[in-house]
Amino acid sequence: MNMVKRFVALVVLVGSNLLVAPAAFADEVPNPKPNAPDGVKDMADKIIGLLKWGGLAFAIAGLLIIGIKMMSGRDNGRGGRDGIDALGYWAGGMVLVGGAASIVSFFMA
Template structure:
């Protein structure tokens, strides 16, 4: 709601200035775009945290593949267990892709 009110006020102000003959371009300047910079001493801790999370994700993917393989091996005779193993296998594969490409995916959306 605040954003809508702010937009309306800005639009109204620009309309008044335009009617008064004040060039609106006089208020427009270059928008700053600073590069992200971590506070001193924090970058190493963030790198450690992200490394641990990625390591844990890879361990979970390996465990997921093992569990899916077991489900495939044991589920063929019981009926639906094999299907659950196949479903789990695709989910684990998708998770592996996301974990492996996480920094690239984030860079794509943040760039």
């Protein structure tokens, strides 16, 4: 427990310094826009596109599996709750997969 208290104290100390320090040097620190090197942007776009496509394909498969669990849920005595419980995780995953670019852009702006 003592180690946890030390860790929390360190996080608070570092976090407070990170909040105060940028305000003191805000005029001196440049903030350039991201600029990908030649040839890297196309490859990064391709990889991100493939990951997003894969995430959406898994989401469709997951939704089908959840539906099957709900339809066959009466047999295990839970009345389809296994599928309904999974639906929240599925929705959370879809928010992250579908909105990843918007979420990152919000924090990077």
